[in-house]
Amino acid sequence: MKFPENTYEPLNLFSNFSVAAKKSPEVAIYFDKELIGFPELGTETTYHQANQSIINQANRLYKLGIKKGDKVILYKSPMFDTYLLAVAISYLGAIPVMISYHLPVETMTVMCARLENPWLIYDRITIEKAPLISSIVPDQLIELEELVKIPTTELVSQDFLETHSISYMTHTSGTTGIPKLIAHSANSMGWRTKWQKSVFDLMPEKKLVAFHISPVHSRFNIGISSLMSKGFPILWIGSSQQDDLEQTLSRFHPYALETHPNDFVQWSNLVKEHPHLFTSFTYFHSTFDAINKGTMEIFLNASTAKRPVFMQVYGQSECGPMIMRFHTRDSIKNLDARNMGNGMLGLTEVKIVNEKNEEVAPNISGNIHMLSKGRALTYYKEDQRFTENTFGPWWDSGDFGYKDENGDLFLLDRQVDLIRDIESTLKIEDLLLDKLDFLDEVVIVRGKDNVPQPIISVSEHKEMNWEEWFQAINDFPLLSKPLIWDYDAIPRTATMKVQRLKIEEELKK
Template sequence: MEFPDNHYVPLNLYTNFTKAAESNPDVKIYSDSLLPGFPEFGKETTYVEAVESIRKRAFQLIELGVVKGDKVVIFKTSRFDTYLLAVAVSYVGAIPVMVSHHLDAHIISVLSDRLEMPWLIFDEATASVALAEVVSSRVKLIELSRLVEKALKANQNYPQDFLDVDDISYITHTSGTTGIPKLIAHSANSMGWRTKWQKNVFDLIEKKKLMAFHISPVHSRFNIGISSAMAKGFPLLNISDTSEVSVERTLEKFQPYALETHPNNFVRWSSLAKMKPSIFASVKYYHSTFDAINKGTMARFLEASSDKRPVFMQVYGQSECGPMIYKFHTRDSIVALDSRDMGVGMPGLTEVRIVNEAGKEVATGESGNIQMLSKGRALTYYKENQRFADNVYDKWWDSGDYGQKNDAGNLLLFDRQIDLIESIESNLAIEDMLLDRLPFLDEVIIVRDAQGKPQPIVSIVAGETPNWDLWWELVSHMPFLNKPMIMSYDDIPRTATMKVQRLVLEGRFKEGKL
């Protein structure tokens, strides 16, 4: 597919925001929830109104003592104002550090030690962790409500300060599925290449109509998506409340043209798409963030759209490299889709190769480790340079994933390297098939039990009766699987982006807790 030749621009969050406001001042930003960091917005604002409030927050941060080069941890409720506070931090020339509100005091204390006495913005949801002795002794605290009270009175006019385009200017963290998260360091240049990738995609959208999204605001995907959408002048709808009741109410009210969320949220909302397809009737473009998703879920949302030719864009990527591989699906194309087929890289920006354990590229159709080449690759893991370097092979980054490339050059994703089970080629393929064929399943995960055997863990759709005869009929043609274990969807351990923490589940088996 040919993409327009967009001019490359390094990404400074505040500069991008204010330029978007200059070009499209009256374009709206909506939210389904009030924003504690910006109460003056209510549930809607415009690009230009938001810039003025962001500038006020920046002035107050400066008055509190934040200076160029400081690290500012943003550790609060998962809402759109998390990103807006990051934009304010970037105005100062300080470095936003985006941290999930789910993390506990031990993890926050470890990350704070790496950051060497950073500032930390917290709210009521994170106060117990922020104020814990093990954390508070390692950070300079800023209570969000007090910042807001003072910021509204601030009328100074401090100039914007800038970091070098190759300096660390934004920090996110890994999902923490394997332990203490790693801090991923990004620069204006590395983020700029990612926005170029994203703006190429947005140029394919026919109309500048409402984009709805539920993405974790601390995920590296968030600032790339929002910055790119604003640069293109799209109105935005932030969905913070992912409950089915709230999603139904929000989408019926706003009727968005495009919708993006994490794959596990699409899976969770698929029962809505099945029972009340009108909720998603306005959506022409769906966008799945960074992870694989089963084709039955995608098909259900495509069918729910009232558009003649809706599109579901599946994106595979990683926080260290940004969006990498993409594939567009329609109602017709998805029928014959292999769910493991992620698609192709974007010419000139991203590509993948498959290598063996020695790092040598393997033949087409042969499985191995997936390595990524991305112009938007992050700089390092902050204070863990060697851990980052251990995954670097010249221009290539070892993703930690396992798969192969087919004759068409498309990437087939099988599993995380660390999740491989000896008797199974792809856990994800089996999980996808079961989700596609068994409508009573809300989730299915295959992990290793205490003896290393494949153990399915499932959650059941509310109100559905499991058909175990059909389950056993399907799995009888597969490698051996243990009897499925039922677990509530909400009890399954997850990261901020709703990824299942498989190693946590396996640890519970080893400890005899499951």
């Protein structure tokens, strides 16, 4: 597919927001709940009004002593004001550090120590944990509810960092231990927005786009910055609970939706029960991870659009969005959901290598190496760990898969999750979710004697059907009897990725 060409430009969060506000001042931004950090915006604002509030917030932070080059951690509830605060921090030439509110005090203490005397903004969600982080100076803890009470009088002008220097930090998912801090620059983020804007250009109308992504995910700033550059109205969905979601979608009728694969899986039950809530959608976009075929098909079939599209994107925080594939009602009928698709010419591509780092022939499995112009700079204070994954311009994704003769990428597993006699745990999980509509989740990990152990979650208001389960696994390799866990009991990262190694540790107890 030929994508529209977009001019490359570095991404300064505030400058991007400000330019968009000048170009499209009256375009709307909606929130499903009021924001703690920006109460004056209510649940509906415009690009221009939000821009003014950001400048006011930046001046409050300046009054407290935050200046150019300072690192400011956002450790708070997962709402849209997290992003608006990051934009305000960038106005001062300071560096937003996006950290999930899920992380415990012990982990936070280690991560904050790496940042060498950072500031930290918290709110009512993290109020009990934030003061216990020993590597933060108490005077540099900022309670968000108190911040908004500071009057804004004298205004400080915008300050800038060099485009090649660290200007934004996110963190890895932490599926294998203490998360690593990923350092991004305006230059590296600029290449990612070029990729993203080219995708948005394929959407012919500037209609409402619904967004439910973790605000600390590296995807978030790229998605919102690009949407605003193109002048799309935005609906921020903060609550993923089905009752709240039903109310939100009953009020709004979005044109497009992006969320995490696991949210799509959970929401598929709502689609089955109330399909009318999803008739307005023409575009669906799954973020940075594989998703099973059945879930995509449910959303596509709910749409009343003539040709709805489900865009599946594979990527990583270190490299940004990489590989994509577009699905329609017709194409999905014969889909192998492990097929991620292709990169964007000139911006992203992948290759498959063996243990000697030699590129292999089509249809031969190996490690997936990524090439992205938007690759991050490093892991902050852990440069060696970053360098261990680099091979010249190529990045070892940590994933395992193959490319076919057409150049399509097939994702099989994480390298660390490979299990004896199983080609792809992800493929089995997909097939089971597709076949068994009483399940919300299937996770296969290493169990006793390295035998694959399924962990399953039964959908609310449904019962486990053992007969259908055993029929569904007839053709699979040996699996242990599944353990039934509550969906919320399955350990996850901020972006809803399952922490498989934590499950394996739990099983050993």
